[in-house]
Amino acid sequence: MATPAASGAEAVLEVVASVLAELGEGGDVGAVGAGTPGGVDLEGRVVGEAANIAGWNGVDLRSAISRTIGRPAYVRNDGNLAAYAEWAVRGGGGEGSASRALLFVGLGTGIGGGYIEDGAILGGVDDKALEIGHVIVHPEGRACACGRSGCAEAYASGPSIGRIAVEMAAGFDTPLARAALSGSRINAREVYEALAEGDELASVVHAIAAEALSRVIGQALAFLAPDTVVLGGGVMTGARRLLADVAEAAPRYVYAAASAGVRFEDARLGREAGLLGAALYGASTLLDREELLGLAGRAAEGLRRRAGPAIPGTGPSAWADK
Numbered sequence: 001m002a003t004p005a006a007s008g009a010e011a012v013l014e015v016v017a018s019v020l021a022e023l024g025e026g027g028d029v030g031a032v033g034a035g036t037p038g039g040v041d042l043e044g045r046v047v048g049e050a051a052n053i054a055g056w057n058g059v060d061l062r063s064a065i066s067r068t069i070g071r072p073a074y075v076r077n078d079g080n081l082a083a084y085a086e087w088a089v090r091g092g093g094g095e096g097s098a099s100r101a102l103l104f105v106g107l108g109t110g111i112g113g114g115y116i117e118d119g120a121i122l123g124g125v126d127d128k129a130l131e132i133g134h135v136i137v138h139p140e141g142r143a144c145a146c147g148r149s150g151c152a153e154a155y156a157s158g159p160s161i162g163r164i165a166v167e168m169a170a171g172f173d174t175p176l177a178r179a180a181l182s183g184s185r186i187n188a189r190e191v192y193e194a195l196a197e198g199d200e201l202a203s204v205v206h207a208i209a210a211e212a213l214s215r216v217i218g219q220a221l222a223f224l225a226p227d228t229v230v231l232g233g234g235v236m237t238g239a240r241r242l243l244a245d246v247a248e249a250a251p252r253y254v255y256a257a258a259s260a261g262v263r264f265e266d267a268r269l270g271r272e273a274g275l276l277g278a279a280l281y282g283a284s285t286l287l288d289r290e291e292l293l294g295l296a297g298r299a300a301e302g303l304r305r306r307a308g309p310a311i312p313g314t315g316p317s318a319w320a321d322k
């Protein structure tokens, strides 16, 4: 179901309760996993403002879910859960594994991330680790929503890519520039559609976004030493070039051994990663590792078969939607 983020925390909790009631009718619920934007403390309470849901700060999400369904609930940051799902569908790092240490970067209205090593989420205090969009890549650069300047998010989120195109449009005479100057709504989707047509402005904007992402991911390689870097989120649906260009450029921003052998991959779960990650994380408290990975594989297969448009209501995550 769609998250009525604009209607505030109470409305969101009502939708959560109605989903839980429906699940309860379908069979026995063993445990519930839930993801939320922003921080989450050890008690499952939302910490810090989630910009897109009024009144969400301080909501005791874990208790609200447990009370409603009478089962344990597990709440984590949605970027961390998306990383968890992308790790699990790659075989979870078991035998014949695809990834033991996975860095996920989600590009949408913001930039989020997550890091999984051997099935454990690196959460830090209040699950705030991997807020990778707010790593500063250009000191004193573009203003970011967080109040600082030069964050990666100010260059490579969906809205930022669109804004940069609009700001630079006057210097170009291309279809994208003309659309921007005529006041058309420009987001990452329009930029990448134009790029596919060889638009020169789109090419410049893409290079700026790819450069910012490459810098932050290069630094992340030094900090985390992943074997796999996964790029996902709404922006990536149309931005195939980003993956290849970041894979090529990120190693320039870190010592050579840190990038040697690192695989750069598209997200396998698209915009569903956070949703599936929440479910798998809840299930991980009940299943052994093999059962969990089997479930992840079946869920991914189901998504592939459906292969239609993304289901609505995958959450108000800052990176899941463009």
Ligand SMILES: [Zn+2]
Residues within 6 Å of the ligand: 133, 134, 135, 144, 145, 146, 147, 148, 151, 153
């Ligand atoms: Zn920032």
